Amino acid sequence: MTELVRQCCEKWDEDRCRLSSQVEGWGCRLMVCLPDTMPRTQRAKGQLFHKVYTYAEKCGVLECPHYRESIIDEVIDDPDRLAELVSMGRRTRTDLLSEDFDKSCI
Numbered sequence: 001m002t003e004l005v006r007q008c009c010e011k012w013d014e015d016r017c018r019l020s021s022q023v024e025g026w027g028c029r030l031m032v033c034l035p036d037t038m039p040r041t042q043r044a045k046g047q048l049f050h051k052v053y054t055y056a057e058k059c060g061v062l063e064c065p066h067y068r069e070s071i072i073d074e075v076i077d078d079p080d081r082l083a084e085l086v087s088m089g090r091r092t093r094t095d096l097l098s099e100d101f102d103k104s105c106i
């Protein structure tokens with residue numbers, strides 16, 4: 001588990017496992033992996049799943065006991081939730097993590 005995930009996990013509050021107060025995202029505020037476009041085919045959805053899952057694995061989120069990885073599939077299958085993420089545009093990880101986030105964890 002990475003230090004960032006460990007610290008976040010220690011201060012766990014279910015309501016904070018979201019990208020921001022407005023956007024649920026991938027169900028974890030550390031999951032700042034945003035899609036560029038809406039996937040239109042099953043293949044594109046599969047590629048997006050792979051990208052997001054790999055991100056979660058690399059940043060240690062999959063080791064958090066509060067993370068529910070099935071949310072990745074749920075978001076990919078929900079056009080509204082996915083469009084919300086696409087509309088956030090190309091924002092940096094630092095920008096996203098600084099919103100509603102305890103800066104001591106960055």
Ligand code: SF4
Pocket residue numbers: 005008009012013016017018027028029030061064065066067068
């Ligand atoms: S799921 Fe994400 S936001 Fe929630 S406690 Fe774990 S690391 Fe933190």
